[in-house]
Amino acid sequence: MRCPNCRSKNIGIIGPEQYYCWDCYIELSVQNNMMHLHEVEMDGTLSSLDDLFSDEERRVEG
Numbered sequence: 001m002r003c004p005n006c007r008s009k010n011i012g013i014i015g016p017e018q019y020y021c022w023d024c025y026i027e028l029s030v031q032n033n034m035m036h037l038h039e040v041e042m043d044g045t046l047s048s049l050d051d052l053f054s055d056e057e058r059r060v061e062g
């Protein structure tokens with residue numbers, strides 16, 4: 001699995017189907033083989049980054 005944002009493989013697991021990219025500090029969750037990306041704002045809320053990526057980029061390969 002590779003971060004669609006920075007292409008890093010430095011992905012940590014933080015929960016079931018939940019991952020964190022240590023290089024660009026975004027959260028990734030996987031549902032139905034699609035990644036959903038979230039950025040943690042300064043106030044602790046999550047904002048979705050899905051719109052920044054195509055379906056192709058967010059697809060989880062095998």
Ligand SMILES: [Zn+2]
Pocket residue numbers: 003004005006007008021022023024025026
């Ligand atoms: Zn990243």
